[in-house]
Structure formats: structure tokens, C-alpha cells
Amino acid sequence: MPLVLTGFMGTGKTSVGQVVAEKLGREFVDMDVLIQAEEGMTISKIFETRGEAYFRAREAELCARLAARDNPVISTGGGTLVNPQNRARFGEAFVVCLDAEPDEILDRLSGARDRPLLAQSVPNPRQRIVELLDARREAYAQIEWHLNTTGKTVEQVADEIVGLLQPRKIAVTAPDSVCPIFVGSGLLERVGKLMNLTTDTFSPYCATITNPRVGELHASPVIESLRGRGFEPRLIEIPDSEQYKTLDSVSQIYDQLIDARLDRHSIIFALGGGVIGDMAGFAAATYLRGVSFVQLPTTLLAMVDASIGGKVAVDHPRGKNLIGAFKQPHAVIADTNALTTLPAAELNSGMAEVVKHAIIDDVGLFEMLEQNPHPDPITRSKRSWVARAMQVKINIVARDPLEQGERAKLNLGHTFGHAFELLSNYGMQHGEAVAIGMVCATRLAAQRDLCDAHLVSRIENLLSTIGLPTRVPREMSADAIWAAMATDKKRVGSRLRFVLPRALGDVVIADDVTREEVENVIDELQTAS
Template sequence: METARATGGREVAEPGKHQTGGIVLIGFMGTGKTAVGWRLARALGVPFVDTDALIEKKAAARIPEIFEQQGESGFRAIEKAVIRSLADGVRRVVATGGGAVLDPDNFAVLRSLGPVIHLKAPAETVLARTRGDSGVRPLLAGNDPLERIRSLQRERAPVYGRADHEIDTSRHTIEETVGMVKTWAESEERVIRVDLGPDSYDIVIGPEVLDRLGQRMKSFDLTGRALVVTHPGIAERYGGRTTDSLRAAGFEPDLVEVPEGEAQKSLPWAEKLYDAMLDHGMDRRSPVIALGGGVIGDLAGFAAATFLRGVPFIQVPTSLLAQVDASVGGKVAVDHRRGKNLIGAFYQPLLVLASLDTLDSLPDRELRAGMAEVIKYGVIADPGLFAYIEGRLDDILKRDRGVLAHLVARSCEIKAEVVAGDEREQGRRAILNFGHTMGHAIETQTGMLHGEAVAIGMVYAARVAERMEMLDGESVRRLIELVRRTGLPDRCDGLDVPATIETMKFDKKSVGGRPRFILPGRIGKVAVRDDVPAEYIRSVLATGN
């Protein structure tokens, strides 16, 4: 597996960390890659692609014909183009040809798609499975196919050995192999890099990664005293695990409990955290750790950004909303009585550690609220993700660990890519606020959960986009149906419309007093608009239509 080196207090990732939630199957011919891959994709609810099938489609010829007409070099050139085309952000199961990974460029692309699993089998098993296939497997042509298999396996062994995991399919049925790959992949850590030059950091996603917090922090240039900021309920569940992990790594943690609720995201509570840091004897290399949801991350991050002009900050999000959104991107803030997040900064964490097991204890209402932000990512950037949520919603609400791992990873990938291109929200990063312009105002006026207000804001933005002839009615229907199926509200009756509009004037995206709206043109693409007629906003806030 890849390593990281510490530089200036931050980790610098080595090349090759896999970035998406797909699975790649490599190995010699006849090891079951296609049979396993097809069933695995069906079990995961994602597409399956066989690179050999894509090669034949691209060349409009069978593989033996390609070898005959263009030679192996011609075949490998087509194979390389096909593999490069798979780096499109879509989560899928990929089965490769046996020799595809011999090209280092191919291996790098495949590793970026997800964990690489090597399916293997003894030469005798391969021969038995492929006997009679020499007409469709050109590399087996000759008088001694068994020796040819052994020779090729020896040649390719060093490359196959670079896989993240290995399974001998001669010892297991196809169904058993599928189960083994699925179980392994669901327990594997995913690492996503937020590329911001010297402020770059990793998002680590996986089960029980909380227990490795202290060990990961040792790679940074930190002093021993640390402050953990959390809620009482989170402290009861995970505070001991967190402080035990820190102590085992040589840190001296202090823990501050902040009462639950948006009201605590305030300057008075930030001052209490300053007092705690001073009492604990913290210096400029002493880390602040946010253990909790979005409120804790915002408050602790704001305190870290402003104490001693900035101390190291680590996010350990325990809610779905925080794992997919609030903990990533470096926005930290407290509220003002006239609006949310009006007092804040851009301050990137050293590390984000998303421990999926913390979602097991999340109340159903908060899980559903977090799903609003996941749906948002589908609308703004990934129609495949939107369709995935539509198809796997029952598994999501049942907290299927593998499905949730994919949702968290894909959401973080999208946000990481957007933030890397626009850290300070001068341009494209504004699209991450889809549903938030009206949503924040509704949240302020009603006190509902952030995700619930964002769900309403997304539906209202879609209705405005439809009225402006930007978005088709079918896409509006799909969004509303998904929001409702998730158990989220799609309208807010009885709003004080003038007060809500007044609150929107303080939205941070406003320019010259004019609010900017993120409106969808289709599922997967949005635009920033500041020309929305005021009557459209009043109408949708008043009627929900």
C-alpha cells in the first residue's frame, strides 16, 4: 500500500492512491474476472465493464482479428485508450485483460478507479478452463499451451503482486469469490486527496478508522497537547476511543463538551474554547480535533483558525452530513444573529477522518438530513450518483456499510475536485451551494435541520429553474420524488416570506445586495444565476410551486 511523508506539518501523498469507490479485477486469463465481475457489479448495484469487450467494440473486430491485423502492439494501443477512458468518475466494476496491467500507465489509471484485486489460479486450472479457446485467445496458440501459461504467469507475477488484494479462484466458487471481494472492499480504507498545494490533505474513509487517529497524527509536526471538541452524546459514545487513541500515540488530550444545537455556534462558545486551549497550555503546533457533526466542525475549526493566528485542525466527522460535506473544504464559521456562518474563515484541516461505524448510531432523522447533501452532489455534478441513490435508497436507509462507503467517498471526491479548483469560492465552488440560498434562510426562520432545509431549497431552486425554462419537468419530478422517498420535506408551508427574503440578503454569495442562485439545467449540471426574477422567489416561498 502507499505511504505518505510529512512535509511542513502536512502529509504529501505518494502517487497511486485509489480515489473512487470502484473495484478493478486483474489477473491471468481464465481466472474468472468476467464471471466474478458481472455478479459483483450486480451485488453492488453498479455498472460492469470488461475491457476486452470495450476493445472489440472500439475496433469493430474480435480480439483474434485485431491481433492478426494489427499485431499485439496495435491491440495494446487500443487497450490503453479504452482504459484511459474509464477515468471518468463513474463508480463501476472493471475486469481487465490479463496483460493490461503490464503497461505502467494502465496500472496507474486502474488504481485510480478503486482497489485492485488480483484473481489467480494455478496454470493447470487455467488450462482446463481455457482448453479449446486458442482460437479466441491468441496468446495460447502453440504446441505447449501449459508451458506458455506458466511462462506468462512468471513474467506477469511482479505486476500482479502490486494488487491490493489477491484471491485464488481455484479454491472457491464464483459466488464465494464475489462475497470475498465484496467483504474485503467494504472493509478497505478509501483515501481521497484534496489537492491545495501546501495546504493539501487526505480524507480517510473506512470502518473503525477512528481508532487509528492518534497513529495518523504522528506523521505531522505536532506537539503533544491536544484539544478534542465534541457534544456530550458523541463524547459518551466515541470520546473514550478518541482520547485512548491519542494517548497511545503520545498525545495529551483534553476534551471539551459543547451542548448540542446551532445556537452554540457562537462567539461566546469560541471564547470558551480559547480558554480551554490556554488552560491546557497549547501552542501553535497543538492540534484541535473536531469530533462530531457540522456544528462542532464549524465551531472548533473557527477557534483553531483564530487561536494564536491559527493552530493545526483535524476533522473527525461523525454524522453523514459532516462526512460528505461540512468537514471538507476548509470553511469554518460561527453564526451571527442575522444569519448563518457570517463570521468565519477559510482554514483547511490537516486531516479528515471519516469513521463509517459512527453512522451506525446516527438517529434516522439525521441520516436522512445528511442525504440531502449527497443528493445535491448528484444534481450538481454526477447524474450517475443521482441514479445510484434512486436505485439503492432502501439499502442506504438500512445503513448498508458498502453503499454508505461509496456515497461518502463519491461525495468527497466531487467536493475535493471543486474545492481544489476554487478554494476561496471565487467561481465554480459556488455550485456547492445548490439548495442553500433559500435553504439557509428557511433554516434560520424555522430552526429545522440543515439538511431538511437544503432539501426544500433544492426543490424550490428546481421549480424556479423550470419556470425560467432551464430545467425540464421530468427532472423536477425525479428530484421531488427522491427527496420524498428519502423522508425529507419538499416544501415549507406558512413561511414568513418577507422575513425569509430579508434573511437571504445576508447570504454570503450575494453580490451588490443581489442574491445568487444555483439553478440546475439538468441532473448533473448547474449554473450560477443572479438574474432570477424576484417574483419567482416570492412565489415559490409562498406556495412551494
């Protein structure tokens, strides 16, 4: 995977790139130097004799060539990635935009004679730098990771970039934002550092929301990491369990956010599982009409599902997640070391969402789980199964961020599952409910001749082998289940929506399922238990 350093002139792309390449043992390519060598003249001379349009065309051609190389460290020209087509050519690369303050840039470029956009004839070079930065601001903002080099040595910047490469990096692209996602071990100790490398400048006042159990295990390294980077974090602990995911709990969070003096430039960190992510995200979406938040998922279910996609909500006595918003996180930092602290039942619950994603769009992952239903979460593979499960949701969310169509496929097993959770008074874990719900959905698909009996057996066998339930509890009547479904937020009018598998990697959405069909599936799975 190429490492691409871009940014405005004078931010250190070449000098930093050379040191990074040496540290990583990679080839270094300076695009401007290469173009000059191939053209036999300086960049200034190319602009003078052939024009800027010719130079930009040569840049585009070179981007296409370099993107095909395995692992170079590439320093681009300051305007190279302003072109969206060039950004797309480096879509599979790790791209870092180097920034610097205008006065720092001016100081670094003093005496330079090879900058055609900052020629000696420019009467006010600083003003020209500010104008060019403003003109490119929107394009630079499309790049995931930024690093301000002002006041830093080349060695310091190079070390920070090398550190960034250690975890697995993926991203969700949504309207007006790019949400970077880091997956790897030991990341909770680096939260402050990762936040300092993002595009936004945050207030020092921030909050970490967690529950007592997770806080005891994981809050200390996060707080210390934030303090080490100039933040003043307030630790907010709220009770653990779905039953506390209410507006009353969020109101208590607001009180502590106000006490901690969080402002509109503050950031809220959600440290925990799906319940914490939902409540912290909902608080972030509504406090001061919206502040940034970062997901720090510590459960498997939160890593592969709840932390991705920007849906945040609290429950209502009449249904789950009925009060909520779309709020894309600023970043997701998933430390797989946290998975080693989970009880077996909670890890299994998260595996239900992994299986769900495999059914929806990763046949290879499903087959891998059939061979090894209890994989090690701390894998050194370049593409871990955790990141692989996340990628299914990432791809769908990127195509449908506001759940207008395809994203509804991610609700496989949830129409049944949410009803089971509600009727158990949330005593049943979410993953357990979804597991039973996926079995119900697959049996419903088989009844409709959408899939064969072999698919039903494969899904049930895998879930059972993992240790997840596959039968509807006898104490839940068909009438009660149907009534609970009536409050499901996924319904359209009075019509319920079910996601039904036709094959691995192929699911469809049905909104014409009758009550009789649902009752037949429930009866079948209660009789078989």
C-alpha cells in the first residue's frame, strides 16, 4: 500500500517523506523531482513554457503510474490532490496531508526560487499563501488524516506518520465527512495522539463516557493519553445495561457536560459497548446542537456494528431505539485488546453480528467461521476477521448513509430480534436476540421458497456452534411477538420490513410478510426447541 504525503508547499512533504521512507525501508518518490527529470526542465520552466494545464496532466499520468506500485513513499506537489480524480487514483493508499501555519510556510520558503505559484513578482507572499490555502481548503479537507508540522522537527513528524501506519486503517465516507476507523491492538493508549492528527482543532475540554465496569478496565489509558496531548478530560460513568438507555440517563449526562464546561469545539468519547455508544452519540448529537464524538468500542458487537454508520438512539418504554438521530462519529478507534476482557457470553453475542455481516456480503468470512467458529480476536493478519466484518457495514453505509435503501439489509434478524429483546425486558443480549432473529428470517425465506433447506441448516449450525441460541423462547407468545413488532422503527406505515436471505451474500427486503407467516415460523421454532 503506497504512503502518500500531500499538502501545501513548504509543509515538509519531501524532507519528511525521505525520513519516513528510510525508517520503513521503502522507495521514496518525489513527484515534482520525477517530472522535472522526465521533462528535462524545472517546474517553473514547465509552467513558463508549456503552461499549468500541461503540468497538471503530467501529474495525473504520474499518479496513475505510482498508485500501481506496491509500497512507495510518495511526496506529491501541493496541488496534485486538489484534483478529485487524482485523489481517487490513490484511493487504496494511506494519504496524509501535512499542514502548517502561513507564517511558518513563509519562513520555510523564504529565498525559494522554484515555486511558480509564489514567484518573486508576487507583491505580498504571505497574502498569496493565505489565498492559495483558502482556495485548496475544501479539497484538502477531503483527505482523512492531517498532521500539523508547525514547530515540529522532520524527525518528530516522520515518527508520528510511522506510528499511524501500525493499526489497520479503513474509513467510512458519508456526505460532507470521512470517518477514519482504526483497528489494532494497544490503540486505547494512543487515543490522544490519534486525535491530534485529525483535521479539526478541538477545545481542551472533553468528556469520556463509560460505565463502571468498562471504566475500571479501560478508562485509565484513555484519560492519560488525552492528558498527554493537552486535553482536560472529564470521566462520566453511567449505569450499565440496556434498561438505562433512556432520556433520563442522557439528561444526567447533559448535567455533567455542562459542569465540565464542554463547548461547541469539544469532543465526547464513547468508551464501551453499543449502549454507551448510543447514549454518548445521542448526547453529542443534541448537546449545544451537536458536538463531535469518537467511538472507542470495547465489545465485539460495538466494533463490527454499533460504532459504525452514525445511528445513535435511546429507547422508549414502547420500543427500542425509537428516539434518535444520525450522527457520524469523527473517528472510530477499535482496540482489539479489549476483546480479551469480555466474558464468553458477551463475545458470543458480538459474533452474531459478525455472522450477520458474513451472510449479507462476505461468503468467504462465513466459510472461515464454519472452519473456526471461535477465532482469536488478536490476530496479526493484514486483514483481520474483525476488520473484515466491519468492512461489510462500511461498504453499505458509504453507499447509503441515511438508510434510504440498501442499508436496511443490515437489519437482517433485527425485526424479530428487537421484539425478543423488548419482551425479555432487555434481559436477552442483543446478539442472542439477533441470532434467533436470523434463524427466524432464514426459515421465513425457506417457507417462501427464497432459499433452500441447506442454507437454513448452515446458518443454524454455525450460530449453535458459536454458542448462540437458535430457538424462540416458549414463554413468548406469537401474539406478543407480533404486537412488539408493531413498534419497530423499520416499519413503513403499517407494513413490517424483513430482511430475508436467498443465499450467502444475497439478501432481499420484503414488506409483504403476513402475520400468519410470522406465526408459522415462531411455532416451528418453539416446537423444535
